[in-house]
Amino acid sequence: xxxxxxxxxxxxxxxxxxxxxxxxxxxxxxxxxxxxxxxxxxxxxxxxxxxxxxxxxxxxxxxxxxxxxxxxxxxxxxxxxxxxxxxxxxxxxxxxxxxxxxxxxxxxxxxxxxxxxxxxxxxxxxxxxxxxxxxxxxxxxxxxxxxxxxxxxxxxxxxxxxxxxxxxxxxxxxxxxxxxxxxxxxxxxxxxxxxxxxxxxxxxxxxxxxxxxxxxxxxxxxxxxxxxxxxxxxxxxxxxxxxxxxxxxxxxxxxxxxxxxxxxxxxxxxxxxxxxxxxxxxxxxxxxxxxxxxxxxxxxxxxxxxxxxxxxxxxxxxxxxxxxxxxxxxxxxxxxxxxxxxxxxxxxxxxxxxxxxxxxxxxxxxxxxxxxxxxxxxxxxxxxxxxxxxxxxxxxxxxxxxxxxxxxxxxxxxxxxxxxxxxxxxxxxxxxxxxxxxxxxx
Numbered sequence: 124x125x126x127x128x129x130x131x132x133x134x135x136x137x138x139x140x141x142x143x144x145x146x147x148x149x150x151x152x153x154x155x156x157x158x159x160x161x162x163x164x165x166x167x168x169x170x171x172x173x174x175x176x177x178x179x180x181x182x183x184x185x186x187x188x189x190x191x192x193x194x195x196x197x198x199x200x201x202x203x204x205x206x207x208x209x210x211x212x213x214x215x216x217x218x219x220x221x222x223x224x225x226x227x228x229x230x231x232x233x234x235x236x237x238x239x240x241x242x243x244x245x246x247x248x249x250x251x252x253x254x255x256x257x258x259x260x261x262x263x264x265x266x267x268x269x270x271x272x273x274x275x276x277x278x279x280x281x282x283x284x285x286x287x288x289x290x291x292x293x294x295x296x297x298x299x300x301x302x303x304x305x306x307x308x309x310x311x312x313x314x315x316x317x318x319x320x321x322x323x324x325x326x327x328x329x330x331x332x333x334x335x336x337x338x339x340x341x342x343x344x345x346x347x348x349x350x351x352x353x354x355x356x357x358x359x360x361x362x363x364x365x366x367x368x369x370x371x372x373x374x375x376x377x378x379x380x381x382x383x384x385x386x387x388x389x390x391x392x393x394x395x396x397x398x399x400x401x402x403x404x405x406x407x408x409x410x411x412x413x414x415x416x417x418x419x420x421x422x423x424x425x426x427x428x429x430x431x432x433x434x435x436x437x438x439x440x441x442x443x444x445x446x447x448x449x450x451x452x453x454x455x456x457x458x459x460x461x462x463x464x465x466x467x468x469x470x471x472x473x474x475x476x477x478x479x480x481x482x483x484x485x486x487x488x489x490x491x492x493x494x495x496x497x498x499x500x501x502x503x504x505x506x507x508x509x510x511x512x513x514x515x516x517x518x519x520x521x522x523x524x525x526x527x528x529x530x531x532x533x534x535x536x537x538x539x540x541x542x543x544x545x546x547x548x549x550x551x552x553x554x555x556x557x558x559x560x561x562x563x564x565x
Contacts, residue, residue, distance in 0.1 A: 126300050133194060134296070138201050145205050153216045163217050170210035171224050177203050177231040181238040188242065193299045200295075203235060204288055229280065233261055236287045248294050249314055257318045264325035279327055283320035285516070290317060339377035340393040346370035347401030354408040361532050363409055364467045368539070370401035371460045375500055395435050402463035403431030406470075413470040413479050423480050427466055430487035431459045437491075454496045457489040457547065461496070465543035468536050486547070494550055503549075 152158050162168050180203040187196035210228065214220045237258060244254040264280065290313040293306050327335060347370055350363035377394055407424035414420030434456055442451070469482045497503050504512065519538060 126303070130296060130300060134197060134299075137198055141198075141202055141205055145209055149209060149212045149216075153213070159217050162213060163219065168213065170214040170219050171221065171227055173206055173210040173213070174224065174228045174231040177206060178234050181235040184235075185238045185242045188239075188298075193295065197292075197295045197299065200235070200239065200291070207232060207235075207284075229284075230265060232284050233265060236284070236291060237261070239291055240287070243291075243294055248298065248310075250311070253314050253318050257314070257321050260318070260321035260325045264321070264328055267325065267328045279320050279324035283317060283324050286313060286317050286320060290314060335380040336377045337390050337393050339373045339380060340390070340397040343370040343373045343377070343401050344393070344397035346373070347397060347405045350401065350405035351408055354405070354412055360409045360412050361471050361536070363405055364471055364536075365532075367401050367405055367409075367463055367467055370397070371464065374398060374401075374460055391439065395439060398459055399432055399435055402459040403428045403435075406463045406467045407431075409467050410470045410479070410483055414476055419476075419480075423483050427462075427483050427487050430490045431462065434459055434462075434490045452498050452502045454498060456492050456494060457486065457496055458499075459490065461499070461543060461546050462486045462490050464539055465547060468540040468543060472533075472536050472540055489547065496546070496550060499546065 153162060166172055180199070184196050184200040184203075187193075187199060207228070214224060240249065240254050240257065243249045244251040290310065293310055293313065297303050297307055297310070327338070330338065346366040350366040350370075353363040353366065354360055374394075374397070407428035409424075410427055411417075411420035411424035414423065437456075438454075441455070466483050466486050469479055473479050473482075519535065
């Protein structure tokens with residue numbers, strides 16, 4: 124039996140069965156008011172009770188691993204991490220969210236994965252220094268809940284928890300099945316990402332809420348400026364494109380942060396300048412670097428940059444004219460982040476200059492057009508099942524970490540290019556019936 128087959132039979136199928144059983148139980152037994160009332164009437168099904176039950180399970184997982192039962196440890200740990208999905212679902216469906224739960228749920232997650240991280244660092248599987256920094260940020264963030272008003276985990280904290288679980292899965296598979304060249308190369312980059320997310324999660328807890336959106340926008344701007352430097356300094360444009368990807372991740376949340384916690388009077392300006400720099404100027408330079416003739420590259424890249432700037436200005440002007448204060452569900456014209464994703468990957472992946480020019484011109488035209496595009500974060504993403512989102516994100520992050528480790532980015536770039544093309548063509552097949560016309564820019 125090959126290693127891949129063993130992983131599938133011994134780990135993959137049992138985990139999928141556990142996850143499938145959990146999803147079935149949650150959806151099947153909390154559909155009616157009577158079922159919800161029954162769940163609310165049993166204390167052991169309260170989300171806080173499930174969270175507290177996880178407190179010792181990280182230590183039990185380490186004990187199983189230390190005693191020589193790695194497969195049992197893997198499945199046991201996975202079962203209790205799946206329960207983190209369960210308690211959140213129960214809290215939402217049964218209206219059992221509490222302020223206490225916003226504190227103990229993140230604590231239970233930390234008590235699940237922290238013992239495993241410490242043990243794996245002690246055994247030499249993970250960098251003790253990086254694990255130490257991670258735990259320092261994590262403990263500081265948990266302690267800050269004693270003093271801050273908003274105790275629930277922020278977006279960085281949720282992403283950190285998810286990525287730590289992915290990291291432990293990768294290390295666990297190597298522990299059980301021996302060296303796995305593809306998986307092993309992703310361990311260190313994944314740990315670095317986890318440390319970065321832990322820092323951001325803690326930092327954002329200590330900063331006033333109304334500055335969240337601005338900080339995300341400023342971080343996006345820094346990514347754009349760094350990307351410009353990468354191209355102008357003669358480094359491979361793929362590194363600049365990686366910074367643009369990071370900026371897009373930040374941009375995905377700054378609007379929501381502003382809606383939820385407010386912003387400063389100049390918050391919208393920060394956002395537009397950041398988007399123009401990351402998605403316009405940096406990507407325009409990536410396009411320019413793809414042409415052998417400097418002036419042709421500057422002309423094509425300049426055309427794209429002009430389309431982005433026009434697109435951003437028009438969006439703000441029409442939004443104010445219509446009196447829309449929050450976000451929108453539909454864009455008029457291709458959004459600049461999607462344009463940046465398509466044009467940037469085109470400039471790095473495709474060797475033919477005429478094809479690059481054609482795609483850039485088409486993208487620029489669509490950005491300044493009136494073709495309606497659904498907002499990815501507000502209209503498309505919520506319709507994708509959560510488990511699908513989690514699995515796809517996990518797979519992409521793993522492939523990205525592997526690419527960083529090997530300095531080979533073909534697979535993540537191809538995935539990004541296909542995703543961007545699918546979104547570009549989405550007005551042809553996306554069902555926009557029932558969209559909220561009040562939140563549309565036409």
